[in-house]
Amino acid sequence: MTAGNAEAASAASATLTVNGLSHWFIDPQSGSTVHALDDINLAIQPGEFITVVGPSGCGKTTLLKILAGFLKPLAGEARVHGSLITKPGRDRGVVFQELAILPWRTVRRNIGHGLEIQKVPKDVRAKKVAELTDLVGLRGFEDHYPHQLSGGMKQRVAVARTWASDPEIILMDEPFAAVDAMTRQTLQEELIRLTVETKKTVFFITHSVEEAVFLGDRVIALAARPGRVKASVQVPVPREGRTWETMTHDPSMAACVEEVLGLVRGEHEATLASESHANADAEQAQET
Amino acid sequence: MTAIPMPVLRTSPWSKVKKYALPIIPFFLLIGVWVSVIAIADPAIGILPRPLKVLQVPFQEDEYWPNVTASLGRLFIGFLVAAVTGVLAGIVAGLSRKFADFIGPLVTAMNAISGIAWIPLAIAWFGIGRGMVVFIVWNGAFFLIFANTVLGVRMVPEVLDRSLQTLGASRLHILRNVTFPGALPHVMSGLRSGLGFGWRAVIAAELVGATSGLGQWIFIAQEFARADIIVAGALTIGVIGLIMDRGLLAPLERRTIERWGLVESSA
Amino acid sequence: MTVTVSSSGSAAQSDIERQLVRDRGKEDRRGRIVGSLLAVAPFVMVVVIWWAIYTIFDPVPTKLVAPSKVVDAFFELIREGTLPAYITQSLGRLSIGVIIAIGVGVPLGWLLGLDKDVASSVEPMLRFFNAISGIAWLPLAIAWFGFTDRTITAVIIYTMIFPVIFNTMIGVRTVPTVLRDASRSLGSGWFRVIKDVYIPGSFPSVMTGLRLGIGFGWRALIAGEFIVGGGGLGFLIFNSRTAGLTERVMLGMIVLGAVWLLIDRLILRPIEEFTAARWGMVRL
Numbered sequence: 103m104t105a106g107n108a109e110a111a112s113a114a115s116a117t118l119t120v121n122g123l124s125h126w127f128i129d130p131q132s133g134s135t136v137h138a139l140d141d142i143n144l145a146i147q148p149g150e151f152i153t154v155v156g157p158s159g160c161g162k163t164t165l166l167k168i169l170a171g172f173l174k175p176l177a178g179e180a181r182v183h184g185s186l187i188t189k190p191g192r193d194r195g196v197v198f199q200e201l202a203i204l205p206w207r208t209v210r211r212n213i214g215h216g217l218e219i220q221k222v223p224k225d226v227r228a229k230k231v232a233e234l235t236d237l238v239g240l241r242g243f244e245d246h247y248p249h250q251l252s253g254g255m256k257q258r259v260a261v262a263r264t265w266a267s268d269p270e271i272i273l274m275d276e277p278f279a280a281v282d283a284m285t286r287q288t289l290q291e292e293l294i295r296l297t298v299e300t301k302k303t304v305f306f307i308t309h310s311v312e313e314a315v316f317l318g319d320r321v322i323a324l325a326a327r328p329g330r331v332k333a334s335v336q337v338p339v340p341r342e343g344r345t346w347e348t349m350t351h352d353p354s355m356a357a358c359v360e361e362v363l364g365l366v367r368g369e370h371e372a373t374l375a376s377e378s379h380a381n382a383d384a385e386q387a388q389e390t
Numbered sequence: 391m392t393a394i395p396m397p398v399l400r401t402s403p404w405s406k407v408k409k410y411a412l413p414i415i416p417f418f419l420l421i422g423v424w425v426s427v428i429a430i431a432d433p434a435i436g437i438l439p440r441p442l443k444v445l446q447v448p449f450q451e452d453e454y455w456p457n458v459t460a461s462l463g464r465l466f467i468g469f470l471v472a473a474v475t476g477v478l479a480g481i482v483a484g485l486s487r488k489f490a491d492f493i494g495p496l497v498t499a500m501n502a503i504s505g506i507a508w509i510p511l512a513i514a515w516f517g518i519g520r521g522m523v524v525f526i527v528w529n530g531a532f533f534l535i536f537a538n539t540v541l542g543v544r545m546v547p548e549v550l551d552r553s554l555q556t557l558g559a560s561r562l563h564i565l566r567n568v569t570f571p572g573a574l575p576h577v578m579s580g581l582r583s584g585l586g587f588g589w590r591a592v593i594a595a596e597l598v599g600a601t602s603g604l605g606q607w608i609f610i611a612q613e614f615a616r617a618d619i620i621v622a623g624a625l626t627i628g629v630i631g632l633i634m635d636r637g638l639l640a641p642l643e644r645r646t647i648e649r650w651g652l653v654e655s656s657a
Numbered sequence: 658m659t660v661t662v663s664s665s666g667s668a669a670q671s672d673i674e675r676q677l678v679r680d681r682g683k684e685d686r687r688g689r690i691v692g693s694l695l696a697v698a699p700f701v702m703v704v705v706i707w708w709a710i711y712t713i714f715d716p717v718p719t720k721l722v723a724p725s726k727v728v729d730a731f732f733e734l735i736r737e738g739t740l741p742a743y744i745t746q747s748l749g750r751l752s753i754g755v756i757i758a759i760g761v762g763v764p765l766g767w768l769l770g771l772d773k774d775v776a777s778s779v780e781p782m783l784r785f786f787n788a789i790s791g792i793a794w795l796p797l798a799i800a801w802f803g804f805t806d807r808t809i810t811a812v813i814i815y816t817m818i819f820p821v822i823f824n825t826m827i828g829v830r831t832v833p834t835v836l837r838d839a840s841r842s843l844g845s846g847w848f849r850v851i852k853d854v855y856i857p858g859s860f861p862s863v864m865t866g867l868r869l870g871i872g873f874g875w876r877a878l879i880a881g882e883f884i885v886g887g888g889g890l891g892f893l894i895f896n897s898r899t900a901g902l903t904e905r906v907m908l909g910m911i912v913l914g915a916v917w918l919l920i921d922r923l924i925l926r927p928i929e930e931f932t933a934a935r936w937g938m939v940r941l
Contacts, residue, residue, distance in 0.1 A: 172555075191556075196553065198553055202547075215554070395703060413782070416778060419917075492698060496702075500914075502913075504913075510895050511910070612797070620800070627793045
């Protein structure tokens, strides 16, 4: 590790590393190959909040599935602290876009589920669950079933469940896409508070540039067809204490949003242009 | 299959009376027609019994209750075996897409050869009596329960499976906490229709292949021109069927499944 | 920075792609053949097990016969003309039941469904009689009509008509009131509203009721033919057992299942799917 090789040094200390990762699918209808990811290289430092933004079809969900261990990449590799990711593991918590909490468990039992699986003693579990219930603002709803909660509250349960098992890395796949705009802003502010407090390493996927800049330490813009890393943009304001009220008036944040928007929009136009040539079937299969 | 009742904004006393009085009217009409036919045509007891005579059957015929319990006992054993085997086999088959696809056409075919068609062969295998009736009940209910369970397992969202994998859950834990509860709505509807089919199968099997039971009793009654027993028996069969479905399985379905908000109220 | 940006996929990779595309094409053709073979496979398995049980246990012919004997019985009954005759007889009885159940049950269901009070008044009674299987009335039907075709027909009609009336009624009642109001606001009279809104609106539900009813009716028919006799597939199965001709019992069962699958797949499902799909309605 020489001083001149900053990248190697940072990769060595990184929590999560991705090297030369590529993946592609065969479209079941047309039989043509859909290139989802092409030679992705990333190094995510401990405690870093990375947001990944890109047009639909840029392979962001595929990337997350590989990091979670649900999908084996066809080329390249992903590692946590140097050990290869081959299957889902407790070191990586996932918050899904769909509501993935169990309808037949109460809020309390959903949040404590990971601890239950780890056979954490009941009293320890109860304490931890109570703590997290408070942290995500669900006190008083412990004995409700998911169908009695609003969309935003359900996603709070999912977040609390992931946090309860205390994974080092948290992977989030557009977790706030299904909630209304007002609730989303509240959830985003809460997520900042939660991640700063608990010092988690987060890999967060979104298609909203505002969300990406607001939440992240660093925003990675992906290009589509094939999915490539287009640029990595450092967000100029520290994450501590970011709120929507202050951020909308901060000119440096506005400039950052503009920059990322420029990258993604250029990509979006390129996508539209190529779509008019590309066949429609292949496009549908991209996100799967 | 039923309409969702409209919310009643203002309940007048009249609407309450209507709610309970309306369903009784058709039954009164029917009894009215029945009584008039007897008064006008005066048919023989073997053709049409008097309503009062039918009502007296459960209290005056010594054979009534033993036959009811004999039929219910056969239903219980056959259905219990069908429920256990059907749900277990259904979960195993549902877990493997390949196996479920492989077995699919066979299950459809077995469902098409209805339980009743097995009666003659079952008589040859088990002889006349309880074993044969239990087999027919099992046969009638098993394939329905099995097919519904497979469907239920296949319909559980994959994301629930995955979310537990990321929490480090074992295969068995996922089976107990995701697959089974997730499949439960379909399992319950399979059990409900399976029990209905099983009850019909008991009666059919007893008609030709038993020496006791409600089915056999009403069949013999016909030879002795005792239409009061036939009608009382048929009504009993209906009442028992309704009690089992509406009083036993429907509330069970509501209690577990609706609490989780998995399906809308359907009854 | 910690991110390296790399472009252009390697040449080796596009080779892999081409190979994958080629494999896929092969798989497609193979897939279709494999698919149709797979549908037959479980039945082959059953026949193998059946044959194995037969050879190992060597049962008495009243309990189990070799699969080949059933095939022999099939050709024998075809040659005799008995099998085609029995099939037409059973289907004929079912058709009479279907015609009467539609002719009486559907209009009755429409009438009952038009008025909310009438509908909620008769619903419990329909449920009650639906719960008494038609087979339970078989002894009474024998007392009334003797061991004749009329007995079988009566039991089939009883079994079929309740699901048909019930579902037709529910179909009419669940037609959204906004459709009725819209039609009224266009100046339709009651007759037109019934003709334009309620009857077509209830159709998918009518079809569901009919399919249910025919399924129950088919089973009632078999039971009726067991007891009353006089030809038909049920008679073939029941009578052959009494005569100890197990191969004919098993043949009858297989034909019974096959005929039902044909009725269901070729007639009932296409009609139901057609009506539901054409109006884009969800089945109840």
